[in-house]
Amino acid sequence: MKTVVRPYGDTTGDGMTQVSFTLPLPHDKKAEGAALQLAAKMGLEPAMLVHAKQMGDGFTFFVVYGSVRHLVELDKVQVVERDFPLLTAKEVNTVVKQKMRRKLSVVGACIGTDAHTVGIDAILNLKGIAGEKGLEYYRELKVVNMGAQITVPELVAAAKAEKADAVLVSQVVTQRDAHLHNTREMSAAFREALPADKRPLLIVGGPRFDELMTDELGVDRIFGRGTTPREVASYLVHALITNKAERKKAVAA
Amino acid sequence: MSSNKLGLDPALVHRARALAAKAGRPVVDMARSHTTVSVERAVLRLAGVTGADPDGIPWVNRLVDAVRNDVGLGHGVALPVFHALAEHGLEPTAAELTLLAQKAAAGSVRFDLPSGKAVTAAKKASRRQVAAGIKQIDRNRADRDKMIKRYGDPKQRPWIYLIVATGDIYEDIPQAQAAARAGADVIAVIRSTGQSLLDYVPEGATREGFAGTYATQENFRLMRAALDESSKELGRYVRLTNYASGLCMPEIATLAGLQRLDMMLNDSMYGILFRDINPIRTFVDQRFSRQIHARAGIIINTGEDNYLTTADAVEAAHTVTVSQLLNEYFAHEAGLADWQLGLGHAFEINPDLPESFRLELAHALLARELFPDAPLKWMPPTKHMTGDVFRGNLLDGFFNLVGALTGQGILLVGMMTEAVVTPWLSDRDIALQNVRYVLGAAGNLHEDFVPAPDGFIQRRAHQVLDEAIDLLEKIEDDTLLNAIADGTFGIMKRPADRGKGLDGVAKHDDGYYNPATEILETPAKEEQ
Numbered sequence: 001m002k003t004v005v006r007p008y009g010d011t012t013g014d015g016m017t018q019v020s021f022t023l024p025l026p027h028d029k030k031a032e033g034a035a036l037q038l039a040a041k042m043g044l045e046p047a048m049l050v051h052a053k054q055m056g057d058g059f060t061f062f063v064v065y066g067s068v069r070h071l072v073e074l075d076k077v078q079v080v081e082r083d084f085p086l087l088t089a090k091e092v093n094t095v096v097k098q099k100m101r102r103k104l105s106v107v108g109a110c111i112g113t114d115a116h117t118v119g120i121d122a123i124l125n126l127k128g129i130a131g132e133k134g135l136e137y138y139r140e141l142k143v144v145n146m147g148a149q150i151t152v153p154e155l156v157a158a159a160k161a162e163k164a165d166a167v168l169v170s171q172v173v174t175q176r177d178a179h180l181h182n183t184r185e186m187s188a189a190f191r192e193a194l195p196a197d198k199r200p201l202l203i204v205g206g207p208r209f210d211e212l213m214t215d216e217l218g219v220d221r222i223f224g225r226g227t228t229p230r231e232v233a234s235y236l237v238h239a240l241i242t243n244k245a246e247r248k249k250a251v252a253a
Numbered sequence: 254m255s256s257n258k259l260g261l262d263p264a265l266v267h268r269a270r271a272l273a274a275k276a277g278r279p280v281v282d283m284a285r286s287h288t289t290v291s292v293e294r295a296v297l298r299l300a301g302v303t304g305a306d307p308d309g310i311p312w313v314n315r316l317v318d319a320v321r322n323d324v325g326l327g328h329g330v331a332l333p334v335f336h337a338l339a340e341h342g343l344e345p346t347a348a349e350l351t352l353l354a355q356k357a358a359a360g361s362v363r364f365d366l367p368s369g370k371a372v373t374a375a376k377k378a379s380r381r382q383v384a385a386g387i388k389q390i391d392r393n394r395a396d397r398d399k400m401i402k403r404y405g406d407p408k409q410r411p412w413i414y415l416i417v418a419t420g421d422i423y424e425d426i427p428q429a430q431a432a433a434r435a436g437a438d439v440i441a442v443i444r445s446t447g448q449s450l451l452d453y454v455p456e457g458a459t460r461e462g463f464a465g466t467y468a469t470q471e472n473f474r475l476m477r478a479a480l481d482e483s484s485k486e487l488g489r490y491v492r493l494t495n496y497a498s499g500l501c502m503p504e505i506a507t508l509a510g511l512q513r514l515d516m517m518l519n520d521s522m523y524g525i526l527f528r529d530i531n532p533i534r535t536f537v538d539q540r541f542s543r544q545i546h547a548r549a550g551i552i553i554n555t556g557e558d559n560y561l562t563t564a565d566a567v568e569a570a571h572t573v574t575v576s577q578l579l580n581e582y583f584a585h586e587a588g589l590a591d592w593q594l595g596l597g598h599a600f601e602i603n604p605d606l607p608e609s610f611r612l613e614l615a616h617a618l619l620a621r622e623l624f625p626d627a628p629l630k631w632m633p634p635t636k637h638m639t640g641d642v643f644r645g646n647l648l649d650g651f652f653n654l655v656g657a658l659t660g661q662g663i664l665l666v667g668m669m670t671e672a673v674v675t676p677w678l679s680d681r682d683i684a685l686q687n688v689r690y691v692l693g694a695a696g697n698l699h700e701d702f703v704p705a706p707d708g709f710i711q712r713r714a715h716q717v718l719d720e721a722i723d724l725l726e727k728i729e730d731d732t733l734l735n736a737i738a739d740g741t742f743g744i745m746k747r748p749a750d751r752g753k754g755l756d757g758v759a760k761h762d763d764g765y766y767n768p769a770t771e772i773l774e775t776p777a778k779e780e781q
Contacts, residue, residue, distance in 0.1 A: 022679045055682040056431050080775055112445030112462050117527075118636075121563060149450055173446055173464050184271075207672065226641065 017044060022061050027054035035062040043068045080211040080222075082231070089138055092233045096140035099241045105137060106236070107148035107159050107200075108168035111197045112182040116161055117148045120170035123229050134229045141233070152182075152189045159200055160193070165240050166201040168232070174208045180217065187218030190214040198212035201239055203232070257701050257715045259615075259622050266623060272725035273578035276733045281586050282541040286407035287533060290452070291318050292541045293330040296769045298511075298569035299345025300331075300379065301462055302354055305456040313504070314453045319357035323364040331379035336367035338378070343376040355568035364456045365698030372764075380768040387548065387772050390510035394550040397490075397513055398482070406488045407438040409657055409696060411631060413666035414464070414494070414709055418443035418675055419697075420462035420473045427477045431678075433483040433491045435702030436685050439516060439663065441494035442476060444468050450498025450753060451527050454508065462676065468495050468505055473512035492516055494554070498524055500534070500754045506542035514537065516595065516663075517546060520556035521583045525737055527559055530736055533750035544773040545588030553589065554663070555580040558599030558632035560742055565635075566601040568615050570650035572742050573598050573719035577620060579733070581627070584623065588773070591626035595663050601650040608709065615713035617659040618704070620644065622714075631656045633667025644668035647688060653691035660699045664688065763774035 009016025019042065025031040032049055041048035047066030054060050087095070108124045110117055121131035126136040126144045136143045144162050146155065159167050169186055171179035173242045183204050190199050207224035214222055221235060257461045283655045294313040305311045309550055319329045322560035334353065341362065343349040367375045406415070415437035422442075429440045445462030447456075458475060459467040467470060473495065480491045492515035502519070509517050516653040521539050524530035546553055557573040557580075564572065584594050598620050601610045620629055633652050638645045656664045666688055670680045681749045704710035722723040740746035 020679070022677065031355065053682075055678060056434060060680055061679045113445070127562075149528075178463060178464070229531055247450060 003074050006073065007068055017068045018065050019074040020063045022059050024058055025060055025062040027052055035064060039064045039066055045069055081130060084235055086230065087234045087237060090144040092138055092237050095237050095241055098135045102110060103140055104236060104240065105142045105162050105164045106166050106168060107144045107162050107164040109150040109155050110148040110170050111150050111152060111186055112178060114169055116172035118144060119172055123168065123232055128229050132228050132230055134196055135233055137232055152186050154170050156189050156193045158253055164200040166203060169202060169204045171206040177210060179206055183217045257622065259711050260706060261398055261718065263620055265718060269578055269722050269725060272722065272729055273582045277582040278723060278726045280536050280733050283533065284537045286761050287537045288326055288759055288761060289534055289537050291538055292503045293326060295507040295541060296331055296383060296767060297505050298504055299384060299769050300350055300382040302350045304351060304405040306358060309456060311372055311453050312351050315358035316354035320364045324366050326759035327765060329725050329765050329767045331768050332367055332375045332766050333364040335375040335379040336371055337362055337364050338373060347384050364633060373659065375562060382581050383617060384769040384772055390549045390564060392459060393513035397550060401490045402556035404484045409491055409692055411661045412438040414439040414441060414663050414665045416441045416443055416467045420445065420466055421460040422458050422466055422475055426467055426476060429476060430479055430483050432681065439492040439494055442466050442481060444496050448487060452500045454501050454504050465601060466666055470508045470512060470760055473508055477512050480731055500530060504539040505539040509551060509610050509698045510545050514551060516554055517550040518556065519546060519553040521580050522742060523559060526742055531750050531755035532734055532747055532749045534754040534758050537758060538585050542720060543584055543589055547588035548773055551591045551597050553584065553596040554630045555597045557597040562636050567612060569739060570717045571724055574717055574721035575724050576589050592628065594623055594627040595630040596616050596620065596627050597630045597632060600634045600655060601636050604637055604648060611709055612713060613655050615657060615710040616717060617655050619717055620713040621659045628662025630663040631661035635671050638671035640673050640724040642669040645671060649684065650687050650691060653688050654695060657691055657695050658702045
């Protein structure tokens with residue numbers, strides 16, 4: 001297998017890349033030169049300035065095409081691969097029914113001031129997303145969707161009341177890293193309120209999370225952009241049932 | 254614009270309106286027999302109470318809370334407050350009202366309900382003081398009319414509506430002015446996330462908000478003054494929009510009137526469905542805020558676009574029509590004229606669906622034909638904006654084209670970076686180029702665009718209207734409050750005995766008095 005690749009324009013290895021950006025300069029020769037200098041520093045060499053347009057008084061928008069000299073080293077790429085099998089709704093229900101012998105309890109919310117329920121609704125609401133039904137559709141899951149602007153204490157109280165096996169938190173607003181602060185606050189509150197073996201599985205999702213940050217944020221799993229309800233359901237089964245023994249061992253250690 | 258391009262049966266349209274009125278009537282009766290903490294605070298704001306305590310809690314909140322503790326809200330605050338002024342030898346002026354609020358907060362005033370002659374005195378004093386606030390709203394309306402005469406309205410329809418949202422009013426101002434220069438006719442300052450659930454209106458100029466800027470009286474004043482400069486510079490009146498929604502809807506409407514804002518987002522059901530605010534609280538607050546908007550000459554924008562972001566835009570198309578009809582009924586009842594009804598709808602059909610563009614055209618034209626004199630607010634795609642900015646720009650172009658083809662009144666400019674980042678300078682510029690190209694190339698295409706009789710578009714529009722009538726019939730049988738409780742709109746279930754802000758609602762007792770409502774329900778000419 002190839003271990004090094006370059007961007008592909010129309011020929012293997014040509015490294016062709018397109019970028020656009022704005023510089024706080026009025027549009028003139030110097031501004032165009034400045035744009036090309038930036039492109040060169042980004043690794044685009046040679047670069048072609050294909051479009052420049054002044055916006056308002058002191059800003060110019062540029063589109064630059066060029067060959068990037070950087071190489072992508074595939075053996076050094078780090079990602080979170082799906083480490084659990086993807087199940088159908090029917091399979092999820094069967095496993096929960098046979099192994100758990102009760103409904104799997106899920107509590108979801110948007111915490112903090114975030115009012116964007118679109119993510120949590122896509123995962124939880126019956127309607128689901130992209131033709132895939134949400135977790136409410138799964139017969140063996142008991143879902144409580146608390147909606148938007150839920151405080152952390154409210155979420156912890158609801159998780160206790162519902163004997164939640166898993167807590168799903170959605171965060172869309174990222175201004176001033178609100179999503180990271182809120183998530184840390186949430187995981188700390190759960191740690192404080194419940195002993196490790198009683199603590200529900202903590203899952204956050206949102207378009208701007210780095211899926212590698214689970215330890216730093218104190219959660220069990222992070223789901224990024226494009227996650228479907230089925231992936232979340234499959235993960236719940238994996239983490240709470242199929243892989244439970246391992247999780248217990250990890251907690252003890 | 255009423256051309257009947259869709260061949261709608263006038264009897265059916267009439268029936269839809271009659272059903273909406275029937276469904277809305279009990280809600281109006283309920284709104285007329287209840288008050289809320291925010292309605293009462295709005296009365297005090299009209300009477301001139303301003304400022305906040307050292308913790309930032311406005312004096313209107315402190316005063317209403319003190320009255321509520323002593324005598325409850327069922328009689329309104331005007332009588333006990335103006336009675337207390339007289340009892341304490343204070344003059345019925347804005348300054349002394351604020352002083353009374355401070356004393357009440359310190360616990361040195363106890364409120365009682367007046368009786369006998371004192372009732373008449375308190376009514377008279379409160380009415381005179383509240384009338385002064387309403388007079389200011391009238392003056393602002395006259396000023397707006399003058400400025401529109403001097404500078405003119407935008408040359409084209411739809412008006413181009415752009416959003417700024419930095420969180421810092423002093424950053425918003427240059428951005429808003431730049432947007433106006435770049436072609437925006439209407440500037441909306443998005444509110445900080447979470448303001449809708451604050452049960453008070455923050456005070457002063459604010460520099461910290463999340464994904465938006467707090468709606469405060471001072472922020473309103475600063476931005477309106479800046480856009481007055483822009484209007485002068487550009488030779489067209491640039492309108493300012495904010496949000497009369499959430500728990501402080503009546504107060505924010507009042508502040509908008511006092512600071513000459515031009516449009517306000519003000520939906521009849523949005524807070525209930527999307528913010529889980531108690532339905533009764535919402536309908537009571539909404540009626541008062543709409544009476545203020547009517548008086549202030551403010552155009553309201555309703556929020557039907559939101560239904561389509563949670564429900565499927567094809568399956569739920571008729572819920573938009575139903576909500577528009579209800580919003581129209583509630584608006585007319587509160588005194589708003591057709592030109593003030595920015596009824597909302599949106600381009601949210603899945604673009605992968607075959608014929609999605611024709612469906613969008615059918616839905617948008619249906620709204621146009623049903624509400625020929627309303628400046629409809631056309632909202633861009635958000636749900637199917639995926640982060641593929643190139644495809645997003647194309648989708649926005651088609652959205653703009655529907656706007657041109659169906660004669661929309663207000664076009665919210667769609668951003669290709671929707672769902673990616675809060676718009677960059679360049680995103681806004683590209684989006685405006687998109688709008689300008691479509692309006693320039695096809696702005697008058699609505700003159701030629703007549704859907705084929707009994708063709709796809711006509712049939713779809715008829716179907717949506719039929720479904721809307723079916724739903725209105727069900728709502729009428731079940732009552733609107735139950736329909737909301739059952740999750741009829743936007744899939745959310747919102748029972749009338751739940752939701753935020755319910756504890757701030759009170760039923761009118763005998764002798765309830767609200768000088769603002771009394772004035773607002775008198776035709777403007779009689780009020781001197």
